[in-house]
Amino acid sequence: MFRTRVLVLGAGIIGAACARELAGAGLAVTVLDRDRPGSATTAHGEGNVLVSDKGPGPELELAKLSRKLWPHTLAELGETRASTVEWDPKGGIVVATTEQGARELAAFAGRQRAAGVVAEELDAGQLAAAEPQLTPGVTAAFHYPQDAQVQPVAAATGLLSAALEAGATLRTGCRVLGGHTEGGRLTGVRTTEGVLGADAVVNAAGPWAGELSALLGAPVEVRPRRGEVLVTTPMPPTVFHKVYDAGYVGAVGSASAQLRTSAVVESTKAGTILLGSSRRQAGFDAGLRVDVLSAIAANALRLFPGLGAATVMRAYGGFRPYVPDHLPIIGADPRQPRLWHVTGHEGAGIGLAVGTARLLRELLLGEPTTIDPGPFRVGRAGVMVEGDT
Template identity: 70%
Template sequence: MRGTRIVVLGAGIVGAACARELALAGCAVTVLERGGPAAATTAHGEGNVLVSDKGPGPELELARLSRRLWPEVLDEVAAHRPGAAAAVEWEPKGGIVVATTGEGARELERFAASQRAAGVAAEALDPAALARAEPHLTRDVTAAVAYPEDAQVQPSGAAAALLGDALRAGAVLRTGCDVREAVTRGGRLTGVRTSLGLVEGDAFVDAAGPWAGELSARLGAPVDVRPRRGEVLVTTPMPPTVFHKVYDADYVGAVGSGAGDLQASAVVESTRAGTILLGSSRRRVGFDDRTRPEVLSVIAAKALRLFPSLAGVPVMRAYGGFRPYVPDHLPVIGPDPRLDGLWHAGGHEGAGIGLSAGTARLLRDLMLGGRPDLDPAPFRVDRPAVLGAVEGETR
């Protein structure tokens, strides 16, 4: 398949990761992006590389594959571009999940036990160990579990490193390029008409994140990927205060919920620059990008329950972004059975940063006839949640 012309539609972190894998495999890769690289969903995330929030099943397997691949990928980037690798700000600092009620403790312990059975390192912390790990955390905790495999990156830096590696391997990037319609021949996708003209190829990868549903509809093969909005607060730089990614056990329920109204939970973590990120929220509001003060208030209140000492700390900014939501909460990775030549890599919701490395490797193996590291069947395109929109819900 060396020399195969592959067009990646989207230059967020998933598109960048896919472009890198395919370019390094010898394909002639073109990346089309209607805005700027990593300027949309990727730039509005927290940079999580997590296993702690995923129960046993295919998404956890993809997360574990990605967690194994991330250090390998960064070592490869560093061999040619050490500055780009450093800008990723890889922090394998681990995560701590806490419960603050009796019921929450029981659920967290059950969830952690199921993850251990699936091979995840999940270590119960007693009050003394928790206090040593996070001295500023509230003592009103009923259970705590440490996840040493959790890590963090700077999202835009990570995407830039991956895309830069793809370009070094020969990929071509076209920005300001809006895809408008498909060009087919004999039932096969052979090109796309864009705002910059016709782009032809042997295969096309829809990696448009929350806009994947809209883009796939333009191409004549719609998938049910919708935007789900999330917001984050950012404090001013502080002395070392939060040493892991710390979140309330409610976060797992919010991630897995399909409710359209506000789902919020406490997620608190520091960055290398000293700021503290406070999340998180999930709302299905279409592409309404207005910031809602009442949502930010809920996020702040939940964060303060975990870290009361943050009460007087200034918040210097707030940001929000759209995550690509699929009703069954599984990514969409693989060929489209309705349109030969069209492939999908998306639907990761808020986990796209962490899952990008594994997604790209799986897609590469599927496209080029390699042997995948995990079973691709659960991520297939022709499953009910992907091909059939839920009646009565808006995109």
């Protein structure tokens, strides 16, 4: 029977980051994916590395840690590989378009500043200089210079390549069928390629982590949440930051299963412009809905009216790992020794990946943790599916 020290289930950006961190610590790591690395949720994201959308609390602390680690991580990848990641510390601008929205945004930014986030209020002149094509109908704007962006698949590939160079191994096209136990303890997984033994099994399956955890005998409450993005053809310089309406924060934090949309507009280094965002719970239904795409386009036009002349060349959607309390799950499962979960990041997984991986390594190796892991624990209320022990 094949055996490794750590078996990471999932080769998206979370799994890739964890594999790199653990292999770099000298552990024998095997990464397993049923498809190709980075081909699911990671490939359908915008690549955001954000602090602007998180209020004070544990997720913001994880975001701050990740934002601190990303430049160091890229430096360790080497200049050639890091260049493909398209790291762009362009900053974000959050705007309000109503008087009430302006008051709420100012209060939110104030709480963030108290928690260590840089949030700079912009007057009308400063905003026009930063984003010349933004609608003048803005009642408040705050600049977040810590916000950044990466190309998500390239970032995941770079992290995974670094893990392989550090000694990790990769198995693709291999599906997990269930847990393998000896003496009542989890000692690996049963797969379509046989039993793979491990001292620790890491569930990094993103939106499929709920299904996978059930197969492993310790279900956690992770469900898919659908999101769509429109992409324009390459354009002359039009949008210079990640710009979004303050309503985006409410959409992210909403518990509603119904459609929620908000205006999010940003460019890429290739010159295309990404238009988002939407959130809805539709299971694993991968169909694109015209009404959702229309709402996204309408929201974007309210912020940047000039985009009415843009050509949309494609639309895509993906699934994000949703947890009811909107916090990632990071840590050991109290019901199943040797099982660890790193999932539930919803749409923030790209940005939170390297901080999550650092916290997992510290927990797995019994090291002092950089931030408090308690809020992310598996055993918190609402995470473990009731009726399972």
